[in-house]
Amino acid sequence: MSSRKLCPRCGASRRIVRQHRWLSDGTIVQAKNPDHRMIFIENENINAAFGIIEEILGMSIERIITEAKRRATFDFVDHVIPGIVKAVVQKVGVRPVIRNITALGQVMGYGMLELSGLRRVHDEGDYATISTRDLYSLPLFCGDLAGSFNAIDRREVGISYREIGPGEYEITAHIKPHPLELMERLKPIPYTHKPGDIELERCPACGGPQALSEYQWDLERGIIVNRTNGRRMVFIGPSTIDTIIQELENELGETIPEVVIEAQRRFVVSGFYSPQEAATEEIFRNTLAIRGLGNLREMTWGENRLYVRLENPCLYLVMVGLILGLFELVAGREGQPRWELKEDGDLEVEVSAKA
Structure with missing residues (x-):
């Protein structure tokens, strides 16, 4: 059964x-x-x-x-x-x-x-x-x-x-x-693995994150859904999406990063996500951790400004678009992002309101 x-x-x-x-x-x-x-x-x-x-x-x-x-x-x-x-x-x-x-x-x-x-x-x-x-x-x-x-x-x-x-x-x-001919392996995405201190509550029976109880597995249909909002979830390797983005950039040019950021921004401001999912730094940190998206080290809101620093990030461009869209949802204004992938692997994103 x-x-x-x-x-x-x-x-x-x-x-x-x-x-x-x-x-x-x-x-x-x-x-x-x-x-x-x-x-x-x-x-x-x-x-x-x-x-x-x-x-x-x-x-x-x-x-x-x-x-x-x-x-x-x-x-x-x-x-x-x-x-x-x-x-x-x-x-x-x-x-x-x-x-x-x-x-x-x-x-x-x-x-x-x-x-x-x-x-x-x-x-x-x-x-x-x-x-x-x-x-x-x-x-x-x-x-x-x-x-x-x-x-x-x-x-x-x-x-x-x-x-x-x-x-x-x-x-x-x-x-x-x-x-099968000798296949060119995927070039490893240089994801960092800085030690962290996130302590997810664990299920005493299976040892997995207790937060997985918020999701329902329908094994017959092959579907995982969030019990609260009905969103469908999947497990996937981030290297797949990052490789798709790399291949798009190789074929179509250097405007692709802006296209990816804009695509994610449009999706976020469409209302799919709620600002409550990032209402506090702790909530947003746990939201990202259960998804395997990295370790949120800093999230600072200022007047018409949002700053985020993420350790062990993946899907860099998608994350920039997510943070930009989040700013626009909360501030009610168009944002202008500046972002950098640091030498130590951290992703820093700063969004300011457009003048």
């Missing part, structure tokens, strides 16, 4: 708690690969920000999103699956591994995922089809599927999909007969 997969005390997914660590420095890391950061973030924020970026640029960024997620998922799955399992897969088959990965995707909030077709005889016609419902993101999941098969089958993969109903897709990985 799915209820057995949830902590009886706080209701969090046992697997999520077992495979991740919430650290005192404001970060979440993969238990088996502490260099791999994760974040727990509102799903609508991700999709809306991508949509606004496309609107500003006047072009689709789906290809860039999918490719960045493929590479990030390859790194993630390659660490999650033990070497002995990879060897067995080559001889026995991939069904058990696929089911394990789709189950992991569901506890991470990616939607309902089910293997609905598989052909694996090591020729040009090999494929695997996943039926999905309520996907967290179509382009991101296409990257998830391609990266997963790169990792478990060690072969090149192409992706196609078709919509079969409202919110339902069949996504097919076309597995090529030739071995």
